[in-house]
Amino acid sequence: MKRLRKHSRIYRILPAILACLLSVGCWDKVEIENRGFIISLGIDKYDNKKKSTQSMEGAEEQNRYTVTASMPNVTDMKESAVSDKSKDVKRADCSTVSGCVQLMDAASSQKLYLGQTKLLVMGKELLSDADLFRQAMDAMERNRDISRKLYLLSTKERAEDILGLEIPGEPMLGIFVENYYKSGGAGSYGFYKVLEKSVSDLRSTGCTLIPEIEKRSGEDDKSEEITFGGYAVIKDYKLAGWLDDLETRGYAWVMGDCRDSGVTVVYNDMYLPLKVLRSKPRVTFSQRNGKLECLIRVNISGAVNEYDFNAADLNKPENLKAYEAEFERAVSEEIKRTASRVQSEMSADIYNFKDSLRKKDYKLFLAYGEDWERHYHQMEIIPDVKVDIISIGTIK
């Protein structure tokens, strides 16, 4: 009996020990210092004048992409405070995006990991090539490691130049961009774009907008800074043009809440700014004379934060009404300007009105959805803006 009890104890303990020894995590164990966390990724069209150190020997003629990856330099961070040198930038040329990543991985002592990648920057030449752009987007979408919350940015230069920039105070561009968007930095002039949204737009209409990032020389011409503003307009998977800051806001009025945006009008030779506290768009469609019409109602409430020190009383209703009318006119102009440009020049449905029509008026969608590009081009877009000044600060 004692022997039986002793044996049954062994039969209980042994499986537990075996389970620990055969833990399924052992094969895939990777120490954190052996992981190379790629925070920012850049994709450019291959330029044989700017060859990378990593390339597949014997297959250089097939190179189509240059992929740049920016990773934190953990050693530098451990030894000193975070400096502008606290990042490693790797570059590779290959015929495919995943091929470039594999080349970088093969050349690195660390196991590269894309699961924490925050940012993807795409260069102008890549955006201008439909095939390369499509394949690059597919590579991002298909990769299980890459988060669908990946921020997308476009640049008029090469993405590798942007990733190589040294940003004061924050070495990792991807972290900088993430913090920028999370603190509402984009609120004034548009919205951020993540991979999931861009892919969805491209699948739906073949069009999307990608926010632009630029580098500008600093005051002393020695340092360079980054700045955000504008969008790249992609139509049929190819760059169709760029929207400037004002045109971007004309788009933003239609798409959502432009809180913290500032609109300035000139009235009686005075510059009058309005800080937007809240804006709410509403898009409806109708049919008139066989043509599609799109009515864009935007309700804006805002505050006047600045006026003329010795000027008349802002509290007077007739003055406020006049200013509101000016702001309404200004916002309407911005909306019309952007709509006209994307409709006539680019013929790009960046607003995804096709999907809005499908959701809001299915009957009209069945009538006009088939040959959408033509109907979109001919559609009349009518802005109807209502501004309420609800605050004039602390003085009259």
Add this chain to the structure above:
Amino acid sequence: MFSLNNKISIRQMQALLILDIFGAGIIMLPRKAAEYAGQDAWMAIAAAAVFAVLAVYLMTSAARLYPHDSFVSLVSRLLSKPAGKCIAVLFTAKLLFNCAIELRLFGEILRQTMLPDTPFAVVCAAMIAVSAYAASKGYEARARIAQILLPLIFVPLIFLFVWGLFDVDLSNLLPVFAVKPDKLLMGAARAGTAFSGLELILIAAPFAVRPLAVRKGMIQTVIVIGAFMIFITCVTIAKFGPAEVTRQLWPVLEMMDLIDLPRAFIERQEALIMSFWIISNFAIVNSGLFFSSILLKDTVGKGSHSLYIIICMPVVFAVSRFVLSVEQADRIIDLVFYTLGIGFMIILPAVLLAAAAIRKAGEASAKT
């Protein structure tokens, strides 16, 4: 402290049923339903839930004929002994095959998402070993495990999806009622595969402390499961839109990736759904091994069910070693559901009820 009579309460049975049904199915459900029904996928799932309730009604009606008899005994009494044994063997084969293919699917996904270098055999063997050990301890042990695991899985999941509601575009569910009836039925048929596992009610019913209360309990459970599936599907479609949902292999997994928890230190919430998947897979393999052993024990009439678990383990392991891609495994699971699954859920109970009516059999008839 606990009675060891192999009987469980209705609440425990409900917990077990939820665990048995939820698995890889829920992760792919929005895609399957939206493939035909588009943004009205939630209606397709509601229709599938109605069919599931009817199936539960049929099965529990059949089980009620002889509520204290095992499945093999029930079928033998109503049809014949050879028929009972043949059906039991077919049911066992179906359960083991399903178990193996689910394990294959699980292993493939695990390899692609989390453990690319770990041999599949190790993952498979570990899961089979743990499931078999739990199954060998009897139905009460399984029920207690389910009661512990259920809140662990579903509370964080519900919290995440409710939080995800703040960042979705509900207009993606428009236009409502636009889908044609034939597409809706196709969507319901595809969504029905998420209810695979319901046929285990036929075998599990006699294990209830109050067998006659099983019907009400199981119908309640199916309604709750259906409501939860509709909620998950609506949130997923609201997030991605119907077109994008149909393109993704595992839309619920992608959904988890997109949810932003404020101040959260976890960057990728999909780890949560993976843990849910692991536990669900454990429940499926565990139930497959347990019920197969029960059926074999009742068919052969000798030995304990643990002996038959030991026999079933290498069979499941061997079948799971067949090399299949994720898509192939998914298609096979659907095929088994549409043939044997529907057969055991609807056709067999209908045949048993018809046989009982013809023979005037059943305990109720015996009392009159």
